[in-house]
Amino acid sequence: MTERIRILFLSSNPWSTGRILVDEEAREVFERIQEGPYRERFELHVHTAVRPQDLQRLLLMHEPQIVHFCGHGTREKKIILGGERGRGKTLDPQGLTRLLALHRSHLRLVLLNACFTDEQARSIAAVVHYSIGANQAIGDKVSVAFAGAFYRALGFGKSVRYAFESATAELALTKIPRSRGMQLFVREGLSEKDPFPLGVQEACTMQMSFRSNI
Secondary structure (H helix, E strand, O other): OOOOEEEEEEEOOOOOOOOOOHHHHHHHHHHHHHOOOOHHHEEEEEEOOOOHHHHHHHHHHHOOOEEEEEOEEOOOOOEEEEOHHHOEEEOOHHHHHHHHHOOOOOOOEEEEEOOOOHHHHHHHOOOOOEEEEEOOOOOHHHHHHHHHHHHHHHHOOOOHHHHHHHHHHHHHHHOOOOOOOEEEEEOOOOOOOOOOOOOOHHHHHOOOOOEEOO
């Protein structure tokens, strides 16, 4: 039986940062995947208020093929997770890349749906096949719309490259402000014909249940 694609959805919105639509983004991912005929190939695990010390445990627990981060990034190109007493705590960029590299045997895609994450995504692409980040500030509407369009395409059996182009095209059609900041990074040497996330043609015949802990 072909293994399901596990998506680890991580969000953090400390009270010391601006309010963002983390719950809406998680629901958008869930609902858009369900629209596609390959929805039963995906398994979504949602964890909120994530702290730096939670990352290793969650990666070990779920062994995801996809890690999706919804939250904040700083102008200094660092991701913000939860800290003590509800405050934010920035992640060391090199430390995060090193952590993700430990899970490269199963991790294929990291999507950083937060402001100013392009440099972190570029670094991650050295150890993971695909990574996506933003080279500027992005708003809630952009984050939610991009995530929905991207995962809808995956649910229809499209590749990561196609899903990224589909999502950016949809943002262009809707003319949402600040919608041109998303960037896709691909590990050097990866084939243009890489079939991830579906892998093999017979995946469409698998009878599996779609699960989510939303």
